[in-house]
Amino acid sequence: MLNCREIANHSSDYLEGRLPRSRRLAIWLHLMICSHCRRYLNNLKTLTASLAKRTPPAEDEAEIDKIMNRIKRETDKGTSE
C-alpha cells in the first residue's frame, strides 16, 4: 500500500494520466481511505486548472503596429537587396 508521501511524489503524473494502471489503482485505493490526500490532490488539481485558465493581457494596438512596422522594414530590406 502506498503512503501519503509516495502519493505526493507521484501526484503530477497521476493527475496527468501518465502512470501505469497498477500504480493508478494503488493510488485510488489509498485515496479511498485518506482524506488528507484527497484534499491535497483536489487542491493541486484546482491550482493547476487555474494556471491553465489564466489568459495573458491583450496587446495594445501600438505594440502591434511596432511589430508590423518591424516586419515591413525587414521585408523592404530584403526587396531592395
Added chain:
Amino acid sequence: MDREDQSKIEREQAFRQLVTTHTPYMRIVACTIVGQLQADDVVQEAWVSIYKGLPKFQHRSSLKTWITTITANEAKNYLRKQSRSPLLESLTDEHGEVMQERFDKSGRWSRPFAPWHTETPEALLCNDQLTDYMQRAIEQLPEQQRIALQLKECNGMSLNEICNILEVSPSNVRVLIHRARHKLLEQVENFR
C-alpha cells in the same frame, strides 16, 4: 484599387490578426526566458522569422506550438549573443520528491493541507490579490521551474515540446513542473 493591392491589404490584415492573437503568449515565453526588458526585441525578431517561415510551415505541429518554439529559440539566441549562461543545465536529481517536511517518518501527513471547500479555478482567478500573489510567486520560482511551468500551463505545450525547447530530458521536465506546482501550492496555502 486593383486586385493585387486588395489582395495585399487582405494579407496584411490577416497577418495583423495573427500577430494580435499570438503575441500575448509569445511575450510570456520571451519574458520567462530573457526577462521583461528584452522581451520586446525577442518578440519582434520572432515575428520576422515567423513571417519569413510561414509560407513553408508544414503543419507538423499546431501553429501555436510552431510560433512558441520560434519565440523560445529567438530568446535562446538572444542569450547566446549576450554571452549569458546556457539556458538550462540538466538536473542531477531527477526525483520528484516534494514537501518532505510535511510528512512524518512513516510517510503520513504530519502537516496536511487545509481544505479549499469553495474554491474552483474560476474562483481562484477572480481573487485579484491572490492572482497577483500567484504571479509574483511564479516569478520567484527557480529559472528552470518557472520556464517549464509557464510553457506547460500558460502555453499548453506538451512535455516533448518543452523538452525540445529546454534541451533537457522528459523526466527532467516532469520533475521541474512537479516541483514548481508544489512551490506554488505552498505559496497559495500561505496566502489563504
